Amino acid sequence: MAGILSPREEDIQKMLSAQVHIGTQNSDHMMEEYIWRRRADGIHILNVGKTWEKLMLAARVLTAIENPQDIIAISARPYGQRAVLKFAQYTGAASIAGRFTPGTFTNQITKQFREPRVLVVTDPRTDAQAVKEASYVNLPVIAFCDSDSPLAHVDIAIPANNKGKLSIGLLYWLLAREILRMRGTVARMSPWDVPVDLFFYRDPDELEKAEETQQTFAAAEDPAAQWAAAAAAAAEKPVTEGFEQPLLQEQQWDAGLGVPLEPQPAAQPGSWDAAQPPQPNAGWDAAAAGQQTWAA
Numbered sequence: 001m002a003g004i005l006s007p008r009e010e011d012i013q014k015m016l017s018a019q020v021h022i023g024t025q026n027s028d029h030m031m032e033e034y035i036w037r038r039r040a041d042g043i044h045i046l047n048v049g050k051t052w053e054k055l056m057l058a059a060r061v062l063t064a065i066e067n068p069q070d071i072i073a074i075s076a077r078p079y080g081q082r083a084v085l086k087f088a089q090y091t092g093a094a095s096i097a098g099r100f101t102p103g104t105f106t107n108q109i110t111k112q113f114r115e116p117r118v119l120v121v122t123d124p125r126t127d128a129q130a131v132k133e134a135s136y137v138n139l140p141v142i143a144f145c146d147s148d149s150p151l152a153h154v155d156i157a158i159p160a161n162n163k164g165k166l167s168i169g170l171l172y173w174l175l176a177r178e179i180l181r182m183r184g185t186v187a188r189m190s191p192w193d194v195p196v197d198l199f200f201y202r203d204p205d206e207l208e209k210a211e212e213t214q215q216t217f218a219a220a221e222d223p224a225a226q227w228a229a230a231a232a233a234a235a236e237k238p239v240t241e242g243f244e245q246p247l248l249q250e251q252q253w254d255a256g257l258g259v260p261l262e263p264q265p266a267a268q269p270g271s272w273d274a275a276q277p278p279q280p281n282a283g284w285d286a287a288a289a290g291q292q293t294w295a296a
Contacts (some may be wrong), residue, residue: 001258018166023147034159068092075122079165083172204258
C-alpha cells in the first residue's frame with residue numbers, strides 16, 4: 001500500500017481499543033484469509049492490516065461515485081443505526097436505518113423505491129434482504145464482515161467486528177474520514193474535527209437518565225436564581241412601590257366632620273383644664289355652640 005494511505009499508529013490504537021479485531025467463535029470458510037489466529041477461548045482474531053486495506057479500497061470506490069446520493073448505507077442492527085445516519089450526514093450519502101422494506105430496490109411501485117449505485121452494509125447476515133435485492137439489480141455491495149459472516153453477493157468485504165457498538169461507530173468514522181480526505185474536503189495531515197463519539201450508539205435508557213439528572217439539577221438551581229433575581233429587583237426599586245403613600249397625621253380627616261384631627265394634649269391628673277373627651281352625639285351642634293361663644 002502507498003505510504004500516504006498507510007495506517008498511522010493512532011489509527012491502529014483506536015481500532016484495537018474499539019475491539020475491531022475481535023471476531024466470534026465461529027468462522028466462515030470464505031473468511032479464513034482474513035483471520036489471523038484463534039485464541040485459547042475459541043475467539044477468532046482478525047487481521048487489522050487487512051481491515052485497513054479494505055477500508056482504503058472501499059473509500060476509493062465510494063469516492064469515485066460522482067453523486068453521493070447514489071450511495072446508500074444500511075443498518076438494521078441498532079448499534080449501527082446512529083453510525084449510518086452520521087456517515088450519511090458527513091459524506092452526503094443516503095441511509096436506511098432500521099428495518100429494510102422488501103422491494104426497495106426491485107419494486108418500482110413502492111414509494112420508497114430507490115436506484116443506488118453502491119450499497120454499504122453493516123452486517124451481511126442482518127441485512128440479508130438488502131444484499132439479496134442488490135444482487136437482483138447488479139448493485140455492488142460493500143460490507144463489514146465478521147469471522148462468521150456469509151460473503152454471498154458481497155463484492156468488498158471489510159473484515160471487522162460488526163457486533164460491537166464501538167467497533168461499528170469507529171469503522172464508519174474511519175470510512176467517512178477517508179472519503180472526505182480523498183475528495184479534498186479534509187486535509188490529510190490535520191486531524192478531523194468531528195469526534196468519533198458522535199458515531200457511537202447511545203442507549204435510550206441512558207439518555208433518559210441523563211435528561212432526568214439535568215432536569216433535577218435545573219430544578220434545584222431555579223429557586224436560588226429566583227431568590228437572587230427577587231433580591232436584585234428589591235434593591236433597585238423603592239420599598240413603597242405598589243403601595244399607597246401613608247398619610248401624615250395632619251392630613252388625616254375625620255370621616256364624619258371633615259375636620260383635620262389635631263393632637264390632643266395629654267390630660268394631667270387633677271387639672272381642670274384637661275381636655276374633655278369628644279361626645280359621641282356632639283355632631284354639628286357642638287361646633288355651632290362654639291361659634292356662638294366666640295361671637296358673644
